[in-house]
Amino acid sequence: MSDYQKWIPVPTPETQHFWDGCREGRLLLQRCGDTGRAYFPPRPFSPYTGSRNVSVFEASGRGALYSYVINHRPAKGFEAPYAIAIVQLPEGVRMMTNIVECEQTPEALELDMPLEVCFEKIDDDISLPLWRPAGG
């Protein structure tokens, strides 16, 4: 999609599996083998213990709207106003995202509303994880 005006992420060796998962429509997280706790962003060791004993697993794809702002200034590729949001996953991690298939208003964007992950294909390598109201 050559008309894509937004920022396109470039994976590193440590994050490649995450972006490979997104391309296949799977949201991959990692888990610390010592504590069992999930973590994000990707890295080949546990931020809790420093152990390299970690594994990759597929997240449930469920989440809840944790916090956000609605940007009103013009930004390349975006139609303002648009929300820049944080989603809380039941697995225990948070990530930044945009909320799609939803009006970008304080009334429509209610904190703690249930969300589900979806993916926007940007090019052959990158699909971006986005979140939308659950059960839509």
Next chain:
Amino acid sequence: MTYKPGSVAIVGAAETTELGKLPDISQLQLHADAALNAMADCGLRPADIDGIATAREVPTELAHYLGIVPKWVDGTSVGGCSFMIHVRHACAAIEAGLCNTVLITHGESGRSQIGRPVQGVGPSTQEGQFQMPYGPLGPPTMFTIPVLRYLKTYGVGIEKVANVGVVQRKWAGFHPRASFRDPITIDDVLNSRMIAWPFRLLMCCLVTDGGGALILTKADRASSFPTKPVYIQGIGESVETSLISQMEDFTSSRAFRVAGRTAFENAGITHKDVDHLMIYDAFAHLPIYGLEDLGFCGRGEAGDFMWDGNTAPGATGSNALPLNTNGGGLSYMHSGMYGMYALQESVRQMRGTSPAQVEGAELSVCHGVGGMFAASGTVVMSSQPA
């Protein structure tokens, strides 16, 4: 071993000759202008300085530009609180005998963008992969993200955040050098232009050009300078994450808590001892988070504490706590790395020379943030020798 309270003093302090919109001066020269003013303040020349610290600009460039031959160098650059952290590192270096006289400089052409080093985020950095694709547009859209969660957690209304700018504007009115001095109301703030909901223009810092510099030396040398020494009583620092999405608690800054507690314990003070407080306010929620994370207020209570007038000019009683008495980044000036201006106001208060002087103030706490809740530095200053 910890830093011995009162063993290092600030003997020179100055801001740039002018603050505001300064298209005729480069960022490097803003550093130098502030440095020369601070040296003139305490009667020193570049040859008298043997330690140098600065942020964003590399200290190498500054040392050579100023003609300084340092034996000690610190280029810690973790955002606007870097200068608080430089104070801590300088105290350790002076106490250890690594150098005698340290110059800390800040200069920033934040508004006019003259002679600014190139800044940017790479697409393969963590921020480039996990935040930038979602369209954040600088600090107004990122530093503010945790606030809705704070407001919901504690049942606080946005008017309590708006009030921060109203109170600070009252302080700015005392300062001839403040950018904005006319009083404003809660309605003015809540009707100002929407930037990133729930943040409106008057909840965001201004963007100006300027600089500042400090000169520190051993306290037992301080009496040989023409200025009234300001003693460093305690200092703390910490960092958390450069990704706002990954901060541990959206209602509280871990870096604030660690830096603040470290500084208070180092100084051996309690909250009741504090006569004057500066909390770096890039946005109006910062003083609220700061008052709570430093322990001056309980969780969710800082908005009410300010609403009741306790931090405003003329506050009396046991709760009175003059806060951001220069007007802060919301009204005084904000070049991008504001921490130096908070330090300058603490020094003025301890010297007894602030245009908004707090009568009889002997102890000042100056608390800084770096990045977006990414880093923190806290400096406790006293007008009295240990």
